[in-house]
Amino acid sequence: MEQVAGKVAFITGGASGLGLAMARSFSAAGMKVVIADIEDTALQAAKAEFSDTNADVITMKVDVTSREAMEQAAEDTIAAFGKIHVVCNNAGVAVSGNVSEMTYKDWDWVMKVNVDGVVNGVVSFADHMKAHGEGGHFVNTASIAGLLGIAGLSVYNTSKFAVVGMSEAMRVDLEPFGIGTSVLCPGVVATNIFSSERNRPDQLGGTEANPLQLAGGTVSEEEREARMKEMNALDPSLIGDMVLHAIQTNEFYIFSHEEFGQGVSSRAQEMSDAFSKWAAFKQARDA
Numbered sequence: 001m002e003q004v005a006g007k008v009a010f011i012t013g014g015a016s017g018l019g020l021a022m023a024r025s026f027s028a029a030g031m032k033v034v035i036a037d038i039e040d041t042a043l044q045a046a047k048a049e050f051s052d053t054n055a056d057v058i059t060m061k062v063d064v065t066s067r068e069a070m071e072q073a074a075e076d077t078i079a080a081f082g083k084i085h086v087v088c089n090n091a092g093v094a095v096s097g098n099v100s101e102m103t104y105k106d107w108d109w110v111m112k113v114n115v116d117g118v119v120n121g122v123v124s125f126a127d128h129m130k131a132h133g134e135g136g137h138f139v140n141t142a143s144i145a146g147l148l149g150i151a152g153l154s155v156y157n158t159s160k161f162a163v164v165g166m167s168e169a170m171r172v173d174l175e176p177f178g179i180g181t182s183v184l185c186p187g188v189v190a191t192n193i194f195s196s197e198r199n200r201p202d203q204l205g206g207t208e209a210n211p212l213q214l215a216g217g218t219v220s221e222e223e224r225e226a227r228m229k230e231m232n233a234l235d236p237s238l239i240g241d242m243v244l245h246a247i248q249t250n251e252f253y254i255f256s257h258e259e260f261g262q263g264v265s266s267r268a269q270e271m272s273d274a275f276s277k278w279a280a281f282k283q284a285r286d287a
Contacts, residue, residue, distance in 0.1 A: 001085070001137050001180065002248050005030030008081040010073070012064050012121060013091030015042035017191030018141060018184075021240030022088055027055040029244055031086070034077050036062040038091075038199055056081075064091045064117030070124040083132050086247060089121035090141040090184075092159075093196035099154035106155055109204040114159035118166065126174070135178035137247045140167045144187045144260045148267060160185075171252055180250040184243060187257030188233040232257060 001007070009026045013019040015037035023033050027050065035057060037043050043059045050057040058080055062073045077084055093113045095106045118140050129136040145153055146160030167183035174181060200206055234256055246254050255261070 001135060001250070004086075004244070004248060006032070007085040008032045008034070008077065008083055009086035009088065010034045010036060010077050010084055010125065011088040011090055012036045012062065012117060013141075014088070015039060015046040015059065018186075018189060018236050018239050019088065019090045020046060021236035021238075022090065022139075022243050023050075023057065023240075024237065025240035025244040026086070027053075027057055032056040032081050033058075034073075034080070035059045036064075036073055036091075038063050064089075064120055065112040067120050067123070070120040074124045074128060078128065083134065084125055084128055085134065085136045086139070087121055087125045087129070087136070088139040088141070088243070089118040089163075090139070091117050092141055092143075093200070094153075094156045095197075096152045096156070098152060102155050103205070105205040109200055110155045110159050112204075114156075115162045118163055122166075122170065126179075129179055130177045133178075135180075137180040137182065137250075138167075138170060138174070139182045139184060139243055139247065139254075140170075141184045142167070144185050144255075144257060144264075146183075146185055148260065148263050167252075180247070182243070182246040182250075182252055182254055184239070184246075184254045185256075186234070186239055186254075187260055189236055189239055189256070190233045191236055232259065 004026070009022075009031050011019045011022050011026075011033065014023050014033075014035035016039070019035070019037070020042075023035050023046070026033050033056070035043070035046050037046070037059070038061065040061065043061060046057075047059045060073055060076060063069045074084065091113055093110055095102070095110060097106075122138065126138075140163050142163040143156070143160040145157050146162075146164040149157055164183055164185070167181055171181040197205075239256055242254055242256060245251070
């Protein structure tokens with residue numbers, strides 16, 4: 001989808017962090033953008049930001065875990081802009097802690113947002129994108145944690161591995177319709193995911209429940225910034241531009257942190273070696 005000017009993009013989790021960065025990059029390229037988010041204050045700020053420009057951007061309050069809400073969002077987007085060409089299933093949340101300490105509410109909250117949210121985005125928009133015949137693109141936000149198991153991130157890992165696998169299947173399924181797929185797998189980016197519990201529903205643990213503490217948990221802002229720098233936390237604007245480029249060039253994997261390349265390669269090598277080991281086991285057993 002090299003020519004994006006005038007095309008319509010729908011972004012979940014679009015009012016802050018990665019989603020807002022995508023909205024900025026897309027609108028700068030001449031796209032019409034729908035910013036969907038569950039957080040009122042972030043939506044208001046995003047609306048104010050774009051109202052001062054001539055960008056064609058609207059905001060919607062949407063809960064990605066609700067099938068009905070996502071279907072309504074698709075209808076509202078079509079009503080506003082006529083068609084939908086790009087869908088960024090970007091909304092995401094996280095918790096951390098030993099897998100033995102994770103509760104059903106931890107699992108349910110993260111899986112509902114990170115996995116069901118992507119499923120709802122695909123089901124709500126794919127048929128429309130196929131029907132208008134102009135092609136399109138899905139961008140599913142996963143994480144480097146969708147490729148590498150990380151201690152203390154079992155719930156998050158599970159959700160992001162699911163997004164990567166789903167995206168790999170989507171890539172093949174949707175290609176015949178001229179619809180591309182990208183999966184975004186960043187490392188640490190300077191976003192609000194470290195306080196994602198601010199939007200956690202009461203019935204799933206509420207705002208006082210287990211947060212993501214990868215950046216140090218309850219530390220001072222100065223300490224937090226230092227730890228984020230140590231983890232090479234990137235500015236979201238870079239990710240927004242990378243996503244735009246991936247859409248234009250139909251790139252599937254979007255990797256922002258090259259330092260994780262060796263870990264991914266080592267994992268792949270271990271898997272490859274395991275095939276040989278088990279082949280030898282079978283031969284020895286049958287001898």
